[in-house]
Amino acid sequence: GENVEQHPSTLSVQEGDSAVIKCTYSDSASNYFPWYKQELGKRPQLIIDIRSNVGEKKDQRIAVTLNKTAKHFSLHITETQPEDSAVYFCAASDTGRRALTFGSGTRLQVQP
Amino acid sequence: DAGITQSPRHKVTETGTPVTLRCHQTENHRYMYWYRQDPGHGLRLIHYSYGVKDTDKGEVSDGYSVSRSKTEDFLLTLESATSSQTSVYFCAISEGLSNTEAFFGQGTRLTVV
Numbered sequence: 001g002e003n004v005e006q007h008p009s010t011l012s013v014q015e016g017d018s019a020v021i022k023c024t025y026s027d028s029a030s031n032y033f034p035w036y037k038q039e040l041g042k043r044p045q046l047i048i049d050i051r052s053n054v055g056e057k058k059d060q061r062i063a064v065t066l067n068k069t070a071k072h073f074s075l076h077i078t079e080t081q082p083e084d085s086a087v088y089f090c091a092a093s094d095t096g097r098r099a100l101t102f103g104s105g106t107r108l109q110v111q112p
Numbered sequence: 113d114a115g116i117t118q119s120p121r122h123k124v125t126e127t128g129t130p131v132t133l134r135c136h137q138t139e140n141h142r143y144m145y146w147y148r149q150d151p152g153h154g155l156r157l158i159h160y161s162y163g164v165k166d167t168d169k170g171e172v173s174d175g176y177s178v179s180r181s182k183t184e185d186f187l188l189t190l191e192s193a194t195s196s197q198t199s200v201y202f203c204a205i206s207e208g209l210s211n212t213e214a215f216f217g218q219g220t221r222l223t224v225v
Binding site for chain 2: 001006009032034042043044045046049089099100101102103104105
């Protein structure tokens with residue numbers, strides 16, 4: 001089955017700096033790569049996703065890049081703010097699997 | 113937020129007792145999932161359902177069973193709770209196949225003592 005590895009497990013940045021979280025996946029058939037944000041005590045919520053026919057996608061301060069050849073994808077957050085502090089999860093799936101496989105999560109802390 | 117609720121939100125139970133967690137949705141989504149969340153492990157799939165009475169195992173299904181008799185309800189049962197099943201359990205729903213957004217419930221914190 002699919003295996004998703006996520007790095008780093010914790011990340012601390014100064015407000016205004018950029019943050020990058022990286023994930024690798026094992027199954028070359030995977031074609032959908034979402035990112036979820038989970039604030040303390042809350043449910044995970046989708047913040048951005050990318051499909052395999054696209055190399056990059058942006059939404060304001062967040063962007064995701066995908067390298068299918070290397071089987072890795074990354075989340076980029078620019079101009080970080082304290083409210084970006086949360087745990088971020090990457091995930092991967094293909095149309096035949098019906099369920100997402102998640103990475104182990106990255107705790108991002110933005111220092112004011 | 114998608115119409116998905118979990119009950120109970122918190123539960124403490126004793127080792128060896130059966131426990132049932134409920135997930136209820138009002139979105140009429142076909143797919144429903146149960147995940148457990150533990151530090152350092154992210155979200156791991158326990159079981160999922162792709163329709164009424166249609167369920168399948170995930171990567172950590174041992175010790176758990178599920179049932180889905182109606183589109184809106186997906187039940188997770190721990191037949192005989194163990195301390196290793198102490199966790200936060202999340203239900204999720206999605207409209208289509210796995211390459212569409214999954215909406216999560218608020219989570220159930222289960223403690224087995």
